[in-house]
Amino acid sequence: MKINLANIKKAKNLLNKEECVAIPTETVYGIAGNAYSDSACEKIFSLKKRPKNNPLIIHYYNLKKLKGDCDFNDDFLKLYEKFCPGPITFILNQKKTSKISKVATNKKKTLAVRFPRHPVARNLLRCLKFPIAAPSANISSRVSAVTSTDVKDDFGKKIKFVLEGGRSSVGIESTIIDLRKKPKILRLGGLEVGVIQKILKKKISIKINPPKISAPGQLRIHYSPGIPIRLNAKKIKKNEAILLIKKSKINKTNYYFLSKKGNLKEATKNLYTILRKIKKDNYKSIAVGKIPNKGFGKTINDRLLKASKF
Ligand code: TXA
Ligand code: MG
Numbered sequence: 001m002k003i004n005l006a007n008i009k010k011a012k013n014l015l016n017k018e019e020c021v022a023i024p025t026e027t028v029y030g031i032a033g034n035a036y037s038d039s040a041c042e043k044i045f046s047l048k049k050r051p052k053n054n055p056l057i058i059h060y061y062n063l064k065k066l067k068g069d070c071d072f073n074d075d076f077l078k079l080y081e082k083f084c085p086g087p088i089t090f091i092l093n094q095k096k097t098s099k100i101s102k103v104a105t106n107k108k109k110t111l112a113v114r115f116p117r118h119p120v121a122r123n124l125l126r127c128l129k130f131p132i133a134a135p136s137a138n139i140s141s142r143v144s145a146v147t148s149t150d151v152k153d154d155f156g157k158k159i160k161f162v163l164e165g166g167r168s169s170v171g172i173e174s175t176i177i178d179l180r181k182k183p184k185i186l187r188l189g190g191l192e193v194g195v196i197q198k199i200l201k202k203k204i205s206i207k208i209n210p211p212k213i214s215a216p217g218q219l220r221i222h223y224s225p226g227i228p229i230r231l232n233a234k235k236i237k238k239n240e241a242i243l244l245i246k247k248s249k250i251n252k253t254n255y256y257f258l259s260k261k262g263n264l265k266e267a268t269k270n271l272y273t274i275l276r277k278i279k280k281d282n283y284k285s286i287a288v289g290k291i292p293n294k295g296f297g298k299t300i301n302d303r304l305l306k307a308s309k310f
Contacts, residue, residue: 026168
Protein backbone atom coordinates (compact mmCIF):
# COMPACT_ATOMS: atom_id res chain seq x y z
CA MET A 1 0.00 0.00 0.00
CA LYS A 2 1.04 3.59 -0.63
CA ILE A 3 2.07 5.36 2.56
CA ASN A 4 0.49 8.75 3.26
CA LEU A 5 3.30 10.73 4.89
CA ALA A 6 1.05 13.64 5.87
CA ASN A 7 -1.06 11.25 7.95
CA ILE A 8 2.01 9.77 9.59
CA LYS A 9 3.16 13.27 10.46
CA LYS A 10 -0.22 14.07 11.98
CA ALA A 11 -0.07 10.91 14.12
CA LYS A 12 3.49 11.72 15.12
CA ASN A 13 2.55 15.25 16.22
CA LEU A 14 -0.34 13.99 18.34
CA LEU A 15 1.84 11.29 19.93
CA ASN A 16 4.53 13.88 20.68
CA LYS A 17 1.87 15.85 22.54
CA GLU A 18 1.05 12.76 24.67
CA GLU A 19 -2.26 12.22 22.87
CA CYS A 20 -3.60 8.85 21.69
CA VAL A 21 -4.13 7.83 18.07
CA ALA A 22 -5.31 4.58 16.53
CA ILE A 23 -2.70 2.85 14.38
CA PRO A 24 -2.86 -0.06 11.97
CA THR A 25 -0.76 -3.17 12.56
CA GLU A 26 -0.73 -6.43 10.61
CA THR A 27 -2.51 -8.19 13.50
CA VAL A 28 -5.19 -5.73 14.64
CA TYR A 29 -5.46 -1.95 15.04
CA GLY A 30 -4.03 -0.50 18.26
CA ILE A 31 -4.73 2.54 20.45
CA ALA A 32 -1.30 4.08 20.60
CA GLY A 33 0.38 6.41 23.06
CA ASN A 34 3.90 7.40 24.11
CA ALA A 35 5.06 4.46 26.26
CA TYR A 36 7.37 6.76 28.26
CA SER A 37 4.47 9.04 29.26
CA ASP A 38 2.21 8.30 32.25
CA SER A 39 -0.36 10.73 30.96
CA ALA A 40 -0.55 9.15 27.48
CA CYS A 41 -0.83 5.66 29.00
CA GLU A 42 -3.56 6.76 31.38
CA LYS A 43 -5.53 8.05 28.39
CA ILE A 44 -5.25 4.65 26.71
CA PHE A 45 -6.71 2.87 29.75
CA SER A 46 -9.58 5.28 30.08
CA LEU A 47 -10.45 5.27 26.36
CA LYS A 48 -10.60 1.47 26.33
CA LYS A 49 -12.26 1.19 29.73
CA ARG A 50 -9.47 -1.24 30.48
CA PRO A 51 -8.73 -2.48 34.02
CA LYS A 52 -5.55 -0.80 35.27
CA ASN A 53 -3.95 -4.12 36.20
CA ASN A 54 -3.86 -5.31 32.59
CA PRO A 55 -0.47 -4.17 31.22
CA LEU A 56 0.06 -2.87 27.69
CA ILE A 57 2.24 -4.23 24.89
CA ILE A 58 5.11 -1.92 23.96
CA HIS A 59 5.86 -1.57 20.24
CA TYR A 60 9.37 -0.92 18.92
CA TYR A 61 10.93 -0.29 15.53
CA ASN A 62 13.91 -2.60 16.08
CA LEU A 63 16.31 -4.19 18.59
CA LYS A 64 18.44 -1.10 18.84
CA LYS A 65 15.51 0.92 20.13
CA LEU A 66 14.66 -1.80 22.70
CA LYS A 67 18.18 -2.01 24.16
CA GLY A 68 17.66 0.58 26.91
CA ASP A 69 14.45 -1.03 28.21
CA CYS A 70 14.98 -4.82 28.23
CA ASP A 71 17.44 -7.63 28.84
CA PHE A 72 17.84 -9.92 25.83
CA ASN A 73 18.42 -13.69 25.86
CA ASP A 74 19.25 -16.35 23.26
CA ASP A 75 15.69 -17.57 22.69
CA PHE A 76 14.55 -14.01 22.13
CA LEU A 77 17.34 -13.27 19.66
CA LYS A 78 16.61 -16.45 17.69
CA LEU A 79 12.91 -15.64 17.40
CA TYR A 80 13.56 -11.98 16.66
CA GLU A 81 15.90 -12.93 13.83
CA LYS A 82 13.36 -15.30 12.30
CA PHE A 83 9.98 -13.63 12.85
CA CYS A 84 10.45 -9.91 13.43
CA PRO A 85 8.96 -7.65 12.46
CA GLY A 86 5.85 -9.83 12.78
CA PRO A 87 2.88 -11.07 14.82
CA ILE A 88 4.71 -12.20 17.97
CA THR A 89 5.01 -10.54 21.40
CA PHE A 90 7.81 -11.40 23.83
CA ILE A 91 7.70 -11.18 27.62
CA LEU A 92 11.16 -10.16 28.81
CA ASN A 93 12.71 -8.75 31.97
CA GLN A 94 12.78 -4.98 32.14
CA LYS A 95 16.03 -3.17 32.85
CA LYS A 96 16.14 -1.14 36.06
CA THR A 97 16.98 1.90 33.92
CA SER A 98 13.99 1.38 31.59
CA LYS A 99 11.98 4.53 30.95
CA ILE A 100 8.68 2.74 30.27
CA SER A 101 5.78 4.29 32.16
CA LYS A 102 4.74 2.35 35.29
CA VAL A 103 1.15 3.02 34.22
CA ALA A 104 1.72 0.95 31.04
CA THR A 105 3.14 -2.02 32.94
CA ASN A 106 1.12 -1.79 36.16
CA LYS A 107 4.56 -1.62 37.85
CA LYS A 108 5.51 -5.08 36.57
CA LYS A 109 9.22 -5.84 36.25
CA THR A 110 8.55 -7.57 32.94
CA LEU A 111 7.71 -6.06 29.59
CA ALA A 112 5.61 -7.31 26.66
CA VAL A 113 7.41 -6.18 23.50
CA ARG A 114 6.45 -6.40 19.87
CA PHE A 115 7.84 -5.28 16.51
CA PRO A 116 4.88 -4.81 14.17
CA ARG A 117 5.37 -5.56 10.48
CA HIS A 118 2.76 -3.20 9.03
CA PRO A 119 4.58 -0.60 6.86
CA VAL A 120 2.56 2.32 8.27
CA ALA A 121 3.29 1.30 11.87
CA ARG A 122 6.96 0.82 11.01
CA ASN A 123 7.22 4.16 9.32
CA LEU A 124 5.70 5.84 12.36
CA LEU A 125 7.85 3.96 14.89
CA ARG A 126 11.02 4.77 12.96
CA CYS A 127 10.52 8.49 13.29
CA LEU A 128 9.47 8.61 16.97
CA LYS A 129 11.85 9.18 19.87
CA PHE A 130 9.91 6.77 22.09
CA PRO A 131 8.24 3.35 21.78
CA ILE A 132 4.47 3.07 21.52
CA ALA A 133 2.21 1.44 24.09
CA ALA A 134 -0.73 0.00 22.19
CA PRO A 135 -3.45 -2.40 23.22
CA SER A 136 -5.94 -3.58 20.63
CA ALA A 137 -8.28 -0.78 19.49
CA ASN A 138 -11.54 -2.10 20.88
CA ILE A 139 -13.54 -1.54 24.03
CA SER A 140 -12.22 -3.88 26.74
CA SER A 141 -13.65 -7.46 26.51
CA ARG A 142 -14.93 -6.91 22.95
CA VAL A 143 -13.81 -8.05 19.47
CA SER A 144 -10.63 -6.36 18.21
CA ALA A 145 -10.66 -3.93 15.28
CA VAL A 146 -9.14 -4.91 11.93
CA THR A 147 -10.10 -1.83 9.88
CA SER A 148 -10.23 1.91 10.57
CA THR A 149 -14.04 1.68 10.31
CA ASP A 150 -14.10 -0.88 13.15
CA VAL A 151 -12.12 1.55 15.31
CA LYS A 152 -14.49 4.43 14.50
CA ASP A 153 -17.50 2.18 15.22
CA ASP A 154 -16.13 1.52 18.71
CA PHE A 155 -14.71 4.90 19.68
CA GLY A 156 -16.47 7.50 17.52
CA LYS A 157 -15.12 10.98 18.17
CA LYS A 158 -13.39 9.93 21.41
CA ILE A 159 -10.32 9.01 19.43
CA LYS A 160 -8.53 12.06 18.02
CA PHE A 161 -7.15 10.39 14.89
CA VAL A 162 -7.24 7.01 13.18
CA LEU A 163 -4.22 6.38 11.01
CA GLU A 164 -5.44 4.54 7.90
CA GLY A 165 -3.66 1.31 7.03
CA GLY A 166 -6.24 -0.79 5.20
CA ARG A 167 -7.41 -4.12 6.53
CA SER A 168 -5.04 -5.93 8.92
CA SER A 169 -3.49 -8.79 6.96
CA VAL A 170 -3.24 -11.28 9.85
CA GLY A 171 -6.52 -10.24 11.45
CA ILE A 172 -5.91 -11.67 14.93
CA GLU A 173 -3.70 -10.52 17.83
CA SER A 174 -0.04 -11.48 18.13
CA THR A 175 1.06 -14.72 19.76
CA ILE A 176 2.46 -13.94 23.23
CA ILE A 177 5.46 -15.95 24.44
CA ASP A 178 7.09 -15.58 27.85
CA LEU A 179 10.84 -16.07 27.33
CA ARG A 180 12.15 -15.28 30.80
CA LYS A 181 12.70 -18.95 31.66
CA LYS A 182 11.36 -21.98 29.78
CA PRO A 183 9.35 -20.67 26.81
CA LYS A 184 5.67 -20.43 27.62
CA ILE A 185 2.84 -19.36 25.33
CA LEU A 186 0.45 -16.97 27.13
CA ARG A 187 -1.81 -16.22 24.15
CA LEU A 188 -2.34 -18.07 20.87
CA GLY A 189 -2.29 -15.67 17.95
CA GLY A 190 -1.02 -14.70 14.52
CA LEU A 191 2.07 -16.92 14.59
CA GLU A 192 1.59 -20.68 14.96
CA VAL A 193 3.21 -22.38 17.95
CA GLY A 194 4.53 -25.14 15.66
CA VAL A 195 6.73 -22.75 13.67
CA ILE A 196 8.07 -21.16 16.87
CA GLN A 197 8.88 -24.63 18.20
CA LYS A 198 10.87 -25.43 15.05
CA ILE A 199 13.16 -22.46 15.62
CA LEU A 200 13.64 -22.86 19.37
CA LYS A 201 14.04 -26.66 19.09
CA LYS A 202 12.77 -27.09 22.64
CA LYS A 203 9.52 -27.81 24.37
CA ILE A 204 7.14 -24.88 24.62
CA SER A 205 4.41 -25.05 27.23
CA ILE A 206 1.01 -23.51 26.61
CA LYS A 207 -0.51 -21.59 29.52
CA ILE A 208 -3.42 -19.79 27.96
CA ASN A 209 -6.03 -20.66 30.60
CA PRO A 210 -4.27 -20.58 33.97
CA PRO A 211 -6.36 -21.07 37.11
CA LYS A 212 -5.09 -17.74 38.43
CA ILE A 213 -5.24 -14.98 35.84
CA SER A 214 -1.88 -13.24 35.48
CA ALA A 215 -2.32 -11.66 32.04
CA PRO A 216 -5.83 -10.48 31.27
CA GLY A 217 -5.59 -11.62 27.61
CA GLN A 218 -6.33 -14.73 29.58
CA LEU A 219 -9.53 -13.23 31.01
CA ARG A 220 -12.43 -15.62 30.60
CA ILE A 221 -14.73 -13.10 28.90
CA HIS A 222 -13.04 -11.56 25.93
CA TYR A 223 -13.35 -11.00 22.20
CA SER A 224 -17.13 -10.75 22.45
CA PRO A 225 -19.15 -9.35 19.52
CA GLY A 226 -21.77 -8.21 22.08
CA ILE A 227 -24.23 -11.07 21.49
CA PRO A 228 -24.15 -14.63 22.89
CA ILE A 229 -22.10 -17.28 21.09
CA ARG A 230 -23.06 -20.95 21.39
CA LEU A 231 -20.43 -23.55 20.62
CA ASN A 232 -21.32 -26.98 19.20
CA ALA A 233 -24.96 -25.90 19.02
CA LYS A 234 -27.31 -28.67 17.89
CA LYS A 235 -30.48 -26.69 17.23
CA ILE A 236 -30.76 -23.23 15.72
CA LYS A 237 -32.63 -20.58 17.69
CA LYS A 238 -34.84 -17.81 16.38
CA ASN A 239 -32.88 -14.80 15.05
CA GLU A 240 -29.65 -16.78 15.24
CA ALA A 241 -26.73 -16.68 12.80
CA ILE A 242 -24.76 -19.83 11.95
CA LEU A 243 -20.99 -19.53 11.75
CA LEU A 244 -19.17 -22.27 9.84
CA ILE A 245 -15.55 -22.91 8.94
CA LYS A 246 -16.35 -23.33 5.23
CA LYS A 247 -19.06 -22.50 2.75
CA SER A 248 -22.13 -24.67 3.19
CA LYS A 249 -24.52 -25.98 0.52
CA ILE A 250 -27.30 -24.26 2.40
CA ASN A 251 -27.66 -20.80 0.96
CA LYS A 252 -29.54 -18.85 3.63
CA THR A 253 -28.87 -15.29 4.74
CA ASN A 254 -28.14 -16.34 8.33
CA TYR A 255 -25.31 -18.68 7.21
CA TYR A 256 -21.84 -17.17 7.47
CA PHE A 257 -18.55 -18.87 6.65
CA LEU A 258 -15.01 -18.05 7.78
CA SER A 259 -13.32 -19.33 4.64
CA LYS A 260 -14.68 -20.60 1.36
CA LYS A 261 -12.88 -23.95 1.53
CA GLY A 262 -12.01 -24.18 5.23
CA ASN A 263 -8.50 -22.72 5.04
CA LEU A 264 -7.63 -22.03 8.69
CA LYS A 265 -5.31 -19.07 8.09
CA GLU A 266 -7.89 -17.34 5.95
CA ALA A 267 -10.57 -18.17 8.54
CA THR A 268 -8.47 -16.55 11.28
CA LYS A 269 -8.11 -13.43 9.19
CA ASN A 270 -11.87 -13.23 8.68
CA LEU A 271 -12.99 -14.11 12.20
CA TYR A 272 -13.38 -10.64 13.77
CA THR A 273 -14.81 -9.06 10.63
CA ILE A 274 -17.52 -11.72 10.42
CA LEU A 275 -18.35 -11.55 14.15
CA ARG A 276 -18.80 -7.79 13.81
CA LYS A 277 -20.86 -8.24 10.62
CA ILE A 278 -23.26 -10.70 12.26
CA LYS A 279 -23.90 -8.21 15.07
CA LYS A 280 -24.45 -5.40 12.55
CA ASP A 281 -26.85 -7.63 10.60
CA ASN A 282 -28.94 -7.67 13.78
CA TYR A 283 -28.81 -11.33 14.75
CA LYS A 284 -29.37 -11.95 18.45
CA SER A 285 -26.96 -14.87 18.88
CA ILE A 286 -24.43 -17.00 16.99
CA ALA A 287 -24.33 -20.79 16.74
CA VAL A 288 -20.86 -22.03 15.80
CA GLY A 289 -20.17 -25.27 13.94
CA LYS A 290 -17.12 -27.42 14.69
CA ILE A 291 -13.74 -25.93 13.79
CA PRO A 292 -10.74 -28.29 13.44
CA ASN A 293 -8.61 -27.92 16.57
CA LYS A 294 -5.19 -27.76 14.89
CA GLY A 295 -2.83 -24.95 13.84
CA PHE A 296 -4.72 -21.67 13.51
CA GLY A 297 -7.94 -23.59 14.29
CA LYS A 298 -6.74 -23.65 17.91
CA THR A 299 -6.48 -19.85 17.91
CA ILE A 300 -10.00 -19.52 16.46
CA ASN A 301 -11.41 -21.98 19.02
CA ASP A 302 -9.66 -20.13 21.85
CA ARG A 303 -11.23 -16.81 20.82
CA LEU A 304 -14.69 -18.30 20.28
CA LEU A 305 -14.58 -20.12 23.62
CA LYS A 306 -13.70 -16.88 25.43
CA ALA A 307 -16.32 -14.95 23.46
CA SER A 308 -18.94 -17.57 24.37
CA LYS A 309 -18.62 -16.66 28.07
CA PHE A 310 -20.53 -13.43 27.35
O1 TXA B 1 -1.40 -7.99 18.11
C1 TXA B 1 -1.31 -7.43 19.19
O2 TXA B 1 -0.62 -7.88 20.10
C2 TXA B 1 -2.10 -6.13 19.38
C3 TXA B 1 -1.50 -5.06 18.46
C4 TXA B 1 -2.15 -3.72 18.61
O3 TXA B 1 -0.12 -4.99 18.67
N1 TXA B 1 -2.12 -5.73 20.73
C5 TXA B 1 -2.83 -6.38 21.69
O4 TXA B 1 -2.82 -5.76 22.93
O5 TXA B 1 -3.45 -7.38 21.48
P1 TXA B 1 -3.84 -6.12 24.09
O6 TXA B 1 -3.58 -5.10 25.14
O7 TXA B 1 -5.19 -6.21 23.57
O8 TXA B 1 -3.31 -7.48 24.62
C6 TXA B 1 -2.08 -7.50 25.28
C7 TXA B 1 -1.97 -8.69 26.17
C8 TXA B 1 -2.87 -8.55 27.36
O9 TXA B 1 -3.50 -9.79 27.53
C9 TXA B 1 -1.92 -8.29 28.50
O10 TXA B 1 -2.39 -8.83 29.71
C10 TXA B 1 -0.66 -9.00 28.04
O11 TXA B 1 -0.62 -8.74 26.66
N2 TXA B 1 0.55 -8.43 28.66
C11 TXA B 1 1.01 -7.17 28.58
N3 TXA B 1 2.13 -7.01 29.32
C12 TXA B 1 2.38 -8.21 29.90
C13 TXA B 1 3.39 -8.70 30.77
N4 TXA B 1 4.37 -7.94 31.20
N5 TXA B 1 3.32 -10.00 31.15
C14 TXA B 1 2.31 -10.79 30.70
N6 TXA B 1 1.34 -10.40 29.86
C15 TXA B 1 1.36 -9.13 29.46
MG1 MG C 1 -7.10 -6.89 23.29
